[in-house]
Each structure stands twice: as C-alpha cells, then as structure tokens.
Amino acid sequence: MAEKEPKLTAKEFSKQLTQKYYEGAKHAHEQGKYIAYTTAVSPAELFYAHDVIPIYPENHSVMMITHRMTAELSQSIERKGYTSHLCAYARSDLGFRELQKSPIGGIPDPDFLLACNAQCFTLTKWFEVLSRRYNAPLFVFDTPQFIRDKRAREEIIKYVMEQIYEMIESLETLTGKKFDFDRLREVVEYSRQASILYKTYLDMASYKPSPISIFDALINMAITVYLRGTPEAVQFYQLLVDEVMETKVKKGIGVIPNEKYRLYWENLPIWFKFRDHFKLLASYGAVILTSLYVHAWSYDFDPSDPVRTLAENYASVFSNVELEERAEMALDLFRRYSLNGNLMFLNRSCKAVSFAIHELRDIITEKTGIPALIFESDMGDPRFYSESQIRTRIEAYLETLDQLSFERERGLRE
Amino acid sequence: MNQKEILEKVQAIAQDPFPYLKGKKTEGRKILGSPLADVPSELIHAAGFLPVTILGTNRPIVKASAHLPDNACSLSRSNLELVLNYQREDFDGFVFPQVCDTTQHLSDIWKMTIPSEFFASFLIPRQVDRTSARHWFYAETQRLKSQLEGFSGSPITDDALRKSIRLYNEARTLLREIYQAKRMSPTLISNRQLFDLIRAFCFMAPEDIIPLLQTLVSDLDAEKSGEEKKRVIRISLSGIVVEPAELFGLLDELKVSVVADDLIVGSRMIDYDVPEHEDLIMALTERHFSKSPFSPIRDVGTRLYDHLLRRVEETKAEGIIYFHIKFCESQDYDLPDMKSVMRERKIPMIVLETEYQTAAKAQTKTRLEAFIESLYGEQIHG
Numbered sequence: 001m002a003e004k005e006p007k008l009t010a011k012e013f014s015k016q017l018t019q020k021y022y023e024g025a026k027h028a029h030e031q032g033k034y035i036a037y038t039t040a041v042s043p044a045e046l047f048y049a050h051d052v053i054p055i056y057p058e059n060h061s062v063m064m065i066t067h068r069m070t071a072e073l074s075q076s077i078e079r080k081g082y083t084s085h086l087c088a089y090a091r092s093d094l095g096f097r098e099l100q101k102s103p104i105g106g107i108p109d110p111d112f113l114l115a116c117n118a119q120c121f122t123l124t125k126w127f128e129v130l131s132r133r134y135n136a137p138l139f140v141f142d143t144p145q146f147i148r149d150k151r152a153r154e155e156i157i158k159y160v161m162e163q164i165y166e167m168i169e170s171l172e173t174l175t176g177k178k179f180d181f182d183r184l185r186e187v188v189e190y191s192r193q194a195s196i197l198y199k200t201y202l203d204m205a206s207y208k209p210s211p212i213s214i215f216d217a218l219i220n221m222a223i224t225v226y227l228r229g230t231p232e233a234v235q236f237y238q239l240l241v242d243e244v245m246e247t248k249v250k251k252g253i254g255v256i257p258n259e260k261y262r263l264y265w266e267n268l269p270i271w272f273k274f275r276d277h278f279k280l281l282a283s284y285g286a287v288i289l290t291s292l293y294v295h296a297w298s299y300d301f302d303p304s305d306p307v308r309t310l311a312e313n314y315a316s317v318f319s320n321v322e323l324e325e326r327a328e329m330a331l332d333l334f335r336r337y338s339l340n341g342n343l344m345f346l347n348r349s350c351k352a353v354s355f356a357i358h359e360l361r362d363i364i365t366e367k368t369g370i371p372a373l374i375f376e377s378d379m380g381d382p383r384f385y386s387e388s389q390i391r392t393r394i395e396a397y398l399e400t401l402d403q404l405s406f407e408r409e410r411g412l413r414e
Numbered sequence: 415m416n417q418k419e420i421l422e423k424v425q426a427i428a429q430d431p432f433p434y435l436k437g438k439k440t441e442g443r444k445i446l447g448s449p450l451a452d453v454p455s456e457l458i459h460a461a462g463f464l465p466v467t468i469l470g471t472n473r474p475i476v477k478a479s480a481h482l483p484d485n486a487c488s489l490s491r492s493n494l495e496l497v498l499n500y501q502r503e504d505f506d507g508f509v510f511p512q513v514c515d516t517t518q519h520l521s522d523i524w525k526m527t528i529p530s531e532f533f534a535s536f537l538i539p540r541q542v543d544r545t546s547a548r549h550w551f552y553a554e555t556q557r558l559k560s561q562l563e564g565f566s567g568s569p570i571t572d573d574a575l576r577k578s579i580r581l582y583n584e585a586r587t588l589l590r591e592i593y594q595a596k597r598m599s600p601t602l603i604s605n606r607q608l609f610d611l612i613r614a615f616c617f618m619a620p621e622d623i624i625p626l627l628q629t630l631v632s633d634l635d636a637e638k639s640g641e642e643k644k645r646v647i648r649i650s651l652s653g654i655v656v657e658p659a660e661l662f663g664l665l666d667e668l669k670v671s672v673v674a675d676d677l678i679v680g681s682r683m684i685d686y687d688v689p690e691h692e693d694l695i696m697a698l699t700e701r702h703f704s705k706s707p708f709s710p711i712r713d714v715g716t717r718l719y720d721h722l723l724r725r726v727e728e729t730k731a732e733g734i735i736y737f738h739i740k741f742c743e744s745q746d747y748d749l750p751d752m753k754s755v756m757r758e759r760k761i762p763m764i765v766l767e768t769e770y771q772t773a774a775k776a777q778t779k780t781r782l783e784a785f786i787e788s789l790y791g792e793q794i795h796g
C-alpha cells in the first residue's frame with residue numbers, strides 16, 4: 001500500500017499557489033504570454049480563457065501596505081505632483097513604479113489594461129496613468145450604476161454584454177489568436193465552483209461561536225480574487241472549507257474564546273492594522289465577522305450563458321448598486337450571522353465605498369436597532385491613522401454595547 | 415435694451431438665477447435641476463420643463479458636511495448645500511448624471527435627503543471610445559424621454575423636440591459668435607462678461623436668452639470696427655468649471671484675455687450643436703460624441719491633452735491657466751502628466767486650486783501676476 005502523501009494545509013497550499021502565480025507572471029513575457037492588468041472586480045475569466053495572465057495591481061498594493069511601505073512610496077510620487085489624498089493602492093502602485101521597491105520583487109509591466117468601474121472610478125484614472133506610461137491600451141469596462149429600474153437593468157446588461165464582445169475583440173487583436181467560447185464556459189464553471197465554495201467559507205461565520213473572523217476571510221480571499229477561473233482555486237476553497245469544518249466547526253471551537261460581540265465591518269480593512277484590531281477586540285470578547293467587501297467575490301455564475309452571467313455578476317456588485325439595495329445586502333448579513341455590533345470605517349482612500357456612509361448607517365441602525373460607530377482613517381497610509389484616537393473610540397463603542405446588553409438583560413430595554 | 419443693460423441683466427442672472435427661476439415657476443414652468451455633465455437639456459425643455467444646471471453656491475456650507483466627507487470635491491459639496499439648504503423649494507425635480515465616484519454617491523445621498531416629485535438617474539457612459547457607448551447613450555436617452563413623459567403626462571413629440579433643439583443650437587451659435595468676436599478683439603467684452611453669459615445659459619430658457627444674445631451680437635459687430643489693437647496676453651483656460659466667478663474678474667484686472675478653454679462650463683457647452691438627423695434621439699447622441707474630452711470620462715489615449723494643445727495652437731494662446739477644483743480626483747490624476755506634456759511642448763502653464771466659499775486669496779493673485787509677467791517677458795525676449 002502506497003504511503004499517503006502528507007496533505008498540505010490550506011495555508012501552505014495558498015502560499016504555493018501565490019508563489020506559482022507570481023513566478024508565472026514574472027516569466028510570462030519570456031514564454032510569449034501576455035500580461036493584462038485588471039481590477040479586483042472585473043471579468044477576469046476572459047483573460048484566463050485566452051491564456052492572458054491577469055495581474056492585480058491592487059493586490060500588489062495590499063502587500064506594499066502590509067509591509068508598511070506606503071508612506072515612503074507615496075512621498076515619492078507626491079514630489080511628482082500627485083496628492084496624498086488619492087487611494088492608497090494607487091499611491092503605493094505609482095510609488096512602486098517610481099522607486100522599484102516591492103516586497104515580492106515587483107510585478108511585470110502590462111501589455112493591456114482593463115478597468116471595471118463597478119468597483120470604483122479611481123481605478124480608471126489610475127490605470128489611465130499607467131496606460132500612458134507603458135503605452136498599453138486601456139479598456140474601460142463601464143458598468144453604469146445598477147439602479148433598480150427594470151428597464152435600466154435590462155439595458156445595462158445589454159451594454160455590458162456588448163462590451164464583453166468588444167473586449168474579446170481587443171484580446172484577439174492583442175494576441176492574434178481567436179477567442180474560444182468553449183474555453184470561456186469551462187473557465188466560468190471553475191469560477192462558479194470557486195465562488196460557491198468561497199461563499200460557503202464566508203458563511204461559516206454564521207456558526208456560534210464563529211470559527212472564522214473577517215481577518216481570516218481577508219487573507220483567504222486573495223485566491224478567489226486572482227485565481228478564480230482556474231481549477232486550483234476550486235481545490236483551494238474545498239480544502240479550506242473542509243479544514244475549518246474538521247478543525248473548528250465540528251469541535252465547536254470559536255476564533256476567539258469568549259465570543260460576546262459579533263461585529264459587522266463596513267468598508268475595506270485598515271490593512272496595516274488588522275492584527276492589532278483583532279487583538280484589541282478579542283480582549284473585549286468581540287470579533288469582526290464579515291463585511292460586504294469580502295462578499296464582493298461571492299458570485300453566482302451560470303456557465304450556460306457565460307457572457308450574460310459575467311455581465312450580470314460584475315455589474316451588480318455591492319459598490320455599484322443604489323444605497324438602499326446595498327443596505328439590504330448588509331442587513332442580510334446581520335440577520336444570517338446574528339451580528340450585534342457595527343463598526344463603520346470611513347476610508348479616506350476609498351471614496352467609492354465610503355461616501356454616503358451616514359445614510360447607510362441610518363438605514364442599518366433603523367432596521368437593526370444596533371448603534372454604529374463611524375470613524376475616519378486610511379486603509380493604507382499610517383500618516384492618516386491615529387492610534388490613540390481610534391483605540392479610544394473603539395473601546396468607548398464596545399462599552400456602549402456592554403451597557404446596552406446590560407440594560408437588555410435587566411429588561412430596561414427591548 | 416442696449417448692450418450695457420443686457421450685460422447687466424444677464425450678469426445678474428448668472429450670479430443669482432433664483433429670482434429669474436422663481437418667475438418661471440410662477441408662469442407654471444417646472445424646474446428640473448442637474449449637476450454638471452452631459453444631460454440633454456433639449457429633451458427636458460421639449461417635455462415642457464426648464465432644465466437648469468446646478469453650479470454650486472458660495473454661501474456658507476452648513477448642512478452638506480453632515481452628508482459628505484470632507485474629501486468630497488468642492489463642486490459636489492456646494493451643489494448639495496445649495497439645494498439642501500438654500501434653494502430647495504425652487505426645484506421640482508432632478509435629472510442626475512453620474513461621472514465619477516463622488517457623483518454616483520451624491521446621487522444616492524440626494525435621493526435620501528432631498529425628496530422631490532421627480533428624480534431620474536441619467537447614467538451617461540463613462541467611456542466614449544467604443545461603439546457600445548453610443549448604443550448605451552441612445553438607450554439611456556430614450557429611457558430619460560419616457561421618464562420625462564411620465565412626469566409631464568404627455569408624449570414629447572418630434573416637433574417639440576425639434577423646436578427645442580433649434581433653440582439650443584441657436585443660443586450656442588450666438589454664444590460662439592460672441593466668443594469669436596472676443597478672440598478677434600480681446601477687449602471687446604471682458605472675461606467675466608463672456609463667462610457670465612455662458613453661465614446664464616446654464617440657467618435660462620433658450621427662448622429668453624436668445625433675444626438678448628442677438629442684440630449683443632449686433633452691437634458687438636458695430637463696435638468691433640472702431641476697436642483699436644492693444645497688446646493683451648492671450649490665455650487659454652483649462653479644467654472643469656472656474657469658481658468662484660470673481661476669478662474671471664481677476665483675469666480682467668490683470669489685463670489678459672481668454673481666447674480658448676476646454677472647460678465644461680465653457681467651450682464644451684457651446685461649441686457643439688445637435689446635428690440634423692431624422693431620428694432626434696440619434697441626433698442628441700451624435701452631439702454627445704462630438705464633444706471635447708471631459709476628465710472623468712474615458713477617451714482615446716491622450717485626447718484630453720491633445721485637444722487642449724490644439725485649441726492653444728489654433729487660437730495662439732500664450733499660456734494656460736489650469737483650474738483645479740479642490741478634491742476633484744479626476745483632475746488629481748490628470749495633472750502631473752498634463753504638466754509634463756506642457757513642459758515638453760514649452761507651453762507656460764499655471765495650476766490654481768479653487769474652492770467654492772473661498773474668495774481668491776491674495777496668494778492666488780500674486781501667483782497669477784507673476785505668471786502673466788513672465789508671459790510678457792517671454793514675449794519681449796522670445
């Protein structure tokens with residue numbers, strides 16, 4: 001009987017996949033392959049179906065941020081006239097191009113750029129700068145706000161589908177190769193499976209106590225961002241789900257010992273601080289479980305009509321719907337995960353996700369009765385982060401929650 | 415009315431359109447406001463409403479800060495303040511375009527904080543370099559048409575739309591003639607006066623402004639013949655909108671003359687007419703795609719810079735004054751490359767950051783003076 005190979009943990013597998021992916025990208029040009037820069041929310045399936053390697057500058061920027069390089073990188077471009085209030089991803093990236101500093105030795109230059117504005121508009125302008133710099137074509141994949149008007153939605157999907165065909169044409173021109181729709185169907189099927197498993201993983205936060213926190217979700221989301229559309233992404237999420245099931249859920253082990261507050265987090269994380277935040281919150285029995293941000297990749301694809309399904313999924317991401325609908329998406333998480341606290345981060349870097357935060361708070365608070373804390377900072381630039389202030393406010397907020405639950409227990413409140 | 419009286423009347427409306435708009439309302443005309451960007455006024459006009467471009471306010475910000483973070487651009491903040499706090503009752507509804515993250519969210523905030531009889535999102539394509547954008551603009555304009563018809567209760571007939579198109583084309587043609595006259599003899603009309611006319615065009619019904627412009631044009635023609643040639647520095651402006659309007663007064667004081675611009679409240683508003691076309695929605699679409707570039711909308715390659723360069727060349731402008739709206743992200747990303755293009759081409763350019771609520775600072779004036787002086791210097795030595 002053959003010895004069983006020692007099984008990789010999900011963490012090891014993820015590391016392996018990431019290394020392989022960046023290695024492959026580094027040598028793409030030597031192997032006659034093309035590099036396309038793309039945005040985290042975008043129909044990257046088209047690239048995988050056409051053997052073009054999608055690279056996500058945002059993802060690279062997260063690495064620069066967590067390595068605390070952003071202030072230095074940003075300063076290098078501020079000297080060139082860019083302002084310090086641009087998105088920290090963009091500033092880190094443009095700074096990397098200036099100083100050639102990166103925790104992973106950089107990313108290759110683009111042959112093509114795709115900016116999908118379902119996520120934000122910043123990326124269009126940032127990629128425009130890159131497109132001029134590298135003299136590479138930029139394709140703006142335009143997704144008008146997915147408003148609730150039925151007629152508008154039908155027309156938007158038509159418009160977005162037409163753009164997918166335009167993009168396919170651009171890819172054919174770039175590579176001189178015919179696009180293969182059967183291959184696209186296959187890739188979308190992998191995306192579908194990965195997305196379902198990814199969502200299953202995120203939804204494990206509904207267990208009590210929760211076996212995962214948002215910080216786990218943030219770490220494990222990387223694979224679906226840059227490898228959805230590949231069989232490896234499916235394997236990875238299967239492994240991850242099984243692992244959490246076996247090691248945590250079945251044993252009733254929570255991610256923190258005395259789970260009392262199950263929190264929602266609005267916006268992207270403060271990347272360079274999230275471990276500290278985890279510890280601070282845990283000391284109060286609080287844990288952040290989820291946010292709409294991590295759910296931005298729980299898609300629901302239907303491979304039988306790949307072009308339509310790509311259009312529908314990418315146009316309707318939370319950052320591209322009207323506020324009421326976005327609030328409903330958040331409220332759904334409050335219900336399903338039994339959340340009882342709400343931290344709302346107003347992120348200087350990200351107008352796209354932050355503006356209208358007050359209105360969002362009003363809706364959520366009205367519907368749940370849960371008070372929310374709004375605080376302002378920056379997801380990537382420590383120069384705009386005030387440790388003591390944020391700490392004090394989070395502590396004060398948790399005390400309010402304590403007080404509330406005390407009153408509830410004693411029947412002083414509903 | 416003579417030229418002077420007309421200019422005074424129009425300037426008064428440009429500075430405070432609300433008495434004029436109140437008058438229109440009493441006549442039974444409903445007012446539909448739109449923030450800046452590419453809403454087809456012709457269509458709104460043809461539906462029997464008065465389309466008004468919302469161009470912010472310089473009065474104090476009191477309520478908007480509770481709704482928009484402080485890194486929202488000055489234009490959107492002051493637009494929200496204007497309607498939320500000062501002139502809410504003057505608007506019956508809104509047609510709301512989106513061009514950037516700020517306008518997309520402003521639209522959501524607006525709907526929740528300023529309830530009105532009518533609100534239509536007008537989702538213009540944020541790219542203009544591919545055919546799909548044309549199809550989308552066409553579909554979206556038709557959708558707007560149905561919404562307007564729903565609000566007014568009657569269909570927009572081709573005749574009505576054709577008439578509105580003619581009126582807008584005529585007003586634009588007259589404004590272009592005045593601009594052109596100024597190019598020929600720069601001191602004929604001041605910078606402030608010219609741009610106040612364009613501003614008034616954002617607020618007034620075309621049928622009201624046309625007779626005034628007609629008289630102006632004929633008077634200007636008469637005056638032009640007697641005009642002596644003085645040396646004035648010819649300037650091109652660049653940006654989206656120049657606010658506060660006193661900045662134009664500053665340019666007048668410094669004795670420079672604007673001969674070109676790529677502003678949205680400027681040439682981009684008056685340079686392009688709706689072409690003849692049997693399908694009128696198609697005609698409106700054609701106009702949209704003939705327009706000059708607009709920073710937040712994706713256009714082919716470097717067209718934004720190329721267009722400005724061409725305008726500068728054609729009009730023999732000697733330098734560029736770029737107006738950067740505080741916290742306009744779109745401009746933030748354009749500027750460094752824009753500066754280096756102009757440096758390479760040896761075209762003098764100065765960038766001024768502008769903000770509503772803030773009178774032009776002494777520093778702005780000093781910088782502008784130094785810039786203008788350097789242009790005189792170049793002229794003498796170069």
Ligand code: SF4
Nearest residue numbers: 087119120122350352
């Ligand atoms: S953080 Fe926000 S602004 Fe920056 S790239 Fe992401 S979505 Fe866009």
Ligand code: SF4
Nearest residue numbers: 487489514710742743
């Ligand atoms: S394009 Fe600039 S000025 Fe216009 S709304 Fe957007 S951020 Fe403000």
